[in-house]
Amino acid sequence: MEVLILVLSFLILLGIGVPIAWSIGISSLFTMLVSIPAMPAFTTVAQRMATGLDSFALLAIPFFILAGQLMNRGGIARRLIDFAKTLVGALPGGLAHVNIIAAMLFGAISGSAVAAASAIGGFMGKRMEEEGYDKSFGAAVNITSATTGMTIPPSNILIVYSLASGGASIAALFLAGYLPGILTGLFLMIVAAVWARRKGYPVGERSKLKEVARTFLDALPSLLLLVIVIGGIVVGIFTATEASAVAVLYCLILGFWYREFKASDMPDILLHSVSTTAIVMLLIGTSMSMSWIMAFENIPQQITALLLSVSDSPVVILLIINLILLFVGVFMDMTPAVLIFTPIFLPVVQEMGMDPVHFGIIMVLNLSIGLCTPPVGSVLFVGVGVAGTSIQKVVKPLLPLFIAMIVALLIVTYVPGLSLWLPEVFGY
Numbered sequence: 001m002e003v004l005i006l007v008l009s010f011l012i013l014l015g016i017g018v019p020i021a022w023s024i025g026i027s028s029l030f031t032m033l034v035s036i037p038a039m040p041a042f043t044t045v046a047q048r049m050a051t052g053l054d055s056f057a058l059l060a061i062p063f064f065i066l067a068g069q070l071m072n073r074g075g076i077a078r079r080l081i082d083f084a085k086t087l088v089g090a091l092p093g094g095l096a097h098v099n100i101i102a103a104m105l106f107g108a109i110s111g112s113a114v115a116a117a118s119a120i121g122g123f124m125g126k127r128m129e130e131e132g133y134d135k136s137f138g139a140a141v142n143i144t145s146a147t148t149g150m151t152i153p154p155s156n157i158l159i160v161y162s163l164a165s166g167g168a169s170i171a172a173l174f175l176a177g178y179l180p181g182i183l184t185g186l187f188l189m190i191v192a193a194v195w196a197r198r199k200g201y202p203v204g205e206r207s208k209l210k211e212v213a214r215t216f217l218d219a220l221p222s223l224l225l226l227v228i229v230i231g232g233i234v235v236g237i238f239t240a241t242e243a244s245a246v247a248v249l250y251c252l253i254l255g256f257w258y259r260e261f262k263a264s265d266m267p268d269i270l271l272h273s274v275s276t277t278a279i280v281m282l283l284i285g286t287s288m289s290m291s292w293i294m295a296f297e298n299i300p301q302q303i304t305a306l307l308l309s310v311s312d313s314p315v316v317i318l319l320i321i322n323l324i325l326l327f328v329g330v331f332m333d334m335t336p337a338v339l340i341f342t343p344i345f346l347p348v349v350q351e352m353g354m355d356p357v358h359f360g361i362i363m364v365l366n367l368s369i370g371l372c373t374p375p376v377g378s379v380l381f382v383g384v385g386v387a388g389t390s391i392q393k394v395v396k397p398l399l400p401l402f403i404a405m406i407v408a409l410l411i412v413t414y415v416p417g418l419s420l421w422l423p424e425v426f427g428y
Contacts, residue, residue, distance in 0.1 A: 006031040006293065014331070021279070024336055025049070025286035028293050035296075045289050052288025053281060055163055056241055057170065061156050062277040063244030068115045069273045070251035071106070073261045076222045080105045081124065083219040086212040095131060096141045096192035096201075099124045103145035104152060104185045105223070113371055113379045117146035121386035133201055135389050140397035143383035144405060145188055147368040150334070151361065152181035154229050154247070157334050159240060160284065161360045164291070164342035168356045170240040171233045172428035176357050176419040180365055180412040187404040195400065221254055234426050280335060287339035295343060304348045314352045318413050321345050322366055326406075329370020333378070337367050354416075357428075361419040365409050372398065372405075 009030045013023035025045065032041035084101040085094070103120045121142040128138040150157055153174035162170045228250060229243045238246065255261050261269075294300060307317055325345075328337050342363065349359045371379040374391060384391055412418050 005034055006290070006297075020333060020336060021282045021286050024283075024290050024340075028286065028290045031293050031297075048289040048292045049285035052292075053285050057159055057163060058281075058284065060159050060241040060244040061280060062273065063241070063248050064154060064156050064159075065276050065280070066270070066273040067244065067247040067251045069269045069276075070248065070255050071115070071119075071222075073255065073265060073269060076106065076119075076254070076258075079215075079219040079222055081120065083215040086215045095124065095128045095133060096138070096196055097189050099128070099138070099141050100145040100148075100185055100188050100192065103142065104148045104181065106149065113146045113150050113368070114382050116149050117142055117379045117383045118386055120146065121383055125387045131201075133196075134199065134397070135387055136393040137195065137199070137397040139383050139387035139389050139394050140401055141188070141192055142387065143372050143379055143394070143398065144401040145185065146379050146383065147371050147405075148181045148185050148188075150368045150371075151177040151184065151365050153177050153226075154240070154243070155364070156280070157338060157364050157367075158360065160335055161338050161342060161364060163284075164339045165346055165356050165360060168360055169423075169428055171426075172357045172423040173360050174230055174233060174240075175422040175426055175428060176361050177364070178422055179418045180361050180408070183411065183418065184365065184405060184408040187408045188401055191400045191404045195397065221257070225250055225254075283333065283335045284339060287336040290340055291343050294340075300344045300347050303344050304351060307348050308351065314354075315414070317348065317352065318362075321348070322362070322409065322413060325363060325366040326369060329367040330373050330377075332370070334364070334367045334371065337370075338363060355420060357423060358416050358419045362409070362413050365412055369402065369405050369409070372402070 006027055010023055010027035013026055014020065018026070029041060029045050032044055035041075036044070081098060081102045084098045084105070087101065099120060102124070103116045106116045106120055121139070124142060125135070125138055129135050149155070155174070155177060158173040158177060159170055162168045162173060225247060229247050232238045232246065233240055233243050307320065310320065311317055325337070325341065328341060332340075342360075345363075346356060346359060350356065371377050374380060380391065380394075384394055387394075
């Protein structure tokens with residue numbers, strides 16, 4: 001009975017347009033009101049929201065959000081694009097490859113797919129159109145490649161998964177994300193090259209070694225952020241939370257060094273960071289209350305028993321979980337999806353002997369695809385808006401790129417070594 005009330009109330013609230021954070025919180029409250037009196041129900045939901053946010057690891061999220069805002073204003077995107085162009089500009093569909101590599105680098109540095117789609121798309125859209133690329137194709141490439149930064153560290157969503165999983169190592173998750181993220185980017189580049197060759201898009205000139213060296217040195221301070229943050233965590237110099245504060249300080253110094261923003265820009269940067277943090281934290285708080293209620297009602301155990309009764313084959317069960325998450329990603333943002341479905345599916349895969357770190361990468365890679373799909377796909381709307389086109393026009397070039405992302409997801413799902421090799425090398 002409680003499960004039905006939780007699911008139906010949540011879906012009805014979403015259907016009538018209630019924001020997802022409020023839908024999660026209100027449906028959780030409705031479910032509690034069925035089980036216990038009103039005052040304890042209100043108190044329990046509020047208490048679980050507060051307890052869910054009482055985590056030192058979560059302090060990394062506002063710092064990484066602020067670091068992403070500083071990078072978005074600090075001229076980092078342009079330098080990464082220039083460097084990427086010297087590397088792959090001469091390949092078939094060269095500017096599409098530039099977009100993908102720059103988005104991977106910027107998304108990894110900023111930890112935000114929306115920031116990557118906005119910053120890289122803002123620079124690359126006009127440049128690709130000027131050189132004869134179709135506007136919808138450029139938008140599709142930008143939208144899909146921006147999501148790779150959710151897997152390549154440092155990534156806020158991997159920190160959220162660590163919390164939801166009950167303590168999976170953040171350092172191990174960060175290391176595990178590299179190869180799957182790069183693999184996804186390579187698959188997108190293959191599709192872009194085939195599409196560009198079929199459409200006869202122009203090929204750029206091969207860059208001289210001197211130009212490669214110049215653009216690399218110009219982008220080096222930005223790229224060093226990855227070395228400082230991830231290297232510091234892996235070596236044990238600081239925790240992920242401390243690394244996020246270091247990232248803010250480094251980005252602040254870099255922005256003033258590049259002279260891309262002034263002290264007068266800081267209030268606006270801080271305001272954007274605070275508003276984004278507030279949204280994320282409200283989602284986390286309400287999602288944690290729903291996760292607690294599901295645990296209280298033994299929903300994860302029931303779903304575990306149900307899935308294991310369907311089949312005893314790990315291949316089949318993982319395929320079912322992936323299909324469910326792909327469906328969920330279409331209608332739900334990544335943060336609540338990770339917080340709600342990790343406690344449901346993690347016991348299932350652990351029962352089959354899967355490492356929680358491996359499953360975390362599968363989940364994040366899977367839900368990243370949902371960022372590119374309506375009706376909730378934030379990256380889709382940002383990418384279309386930046387490109388000045390429509391969703392209808394972007395759908396056709398998006399489809400082969402979607403297929404590439406799903407193929408990469410299946411490979412990562414069934415080849416655990418792609419996710420676990422680097423953590424094992426560094427002793428995690």
